[in-house]
Amino acid sequence: MESGPAIFAGAAFTLFGAALLLWTGVRVRQGEPVALGVAPRAAATLAVLFGGVFVLLGIWCFGRL
Template structure:
């Protein structure tokens, strides 16, 4: 009964984290700003940490099954 929400949450966090890391990497490789109005290094660090945290949270949710 509890595995359904854990699977959904794990998938949502893992997909969001992976997509955020991929998007950040593409933007940095192209030399485009990651976030408008923010220092480039600050935006890159914050989005990378957020993406990694979401991906790890998704993996943790899958590990709880």
């Protein structure tokens, strides 16, 4: 993988995943719904799962440099 696209993809995935984890944590701590019309535990669980996947994918992209 070329270094330019790998750096961009790694930064995008890592920032998105970290922001999703932070946003989900704040919403859960405040008792607000994570997604409207969805069971609170299911929404929080899926958001944390996908946030972690995006962070790991970003780290994997950085590891390919």
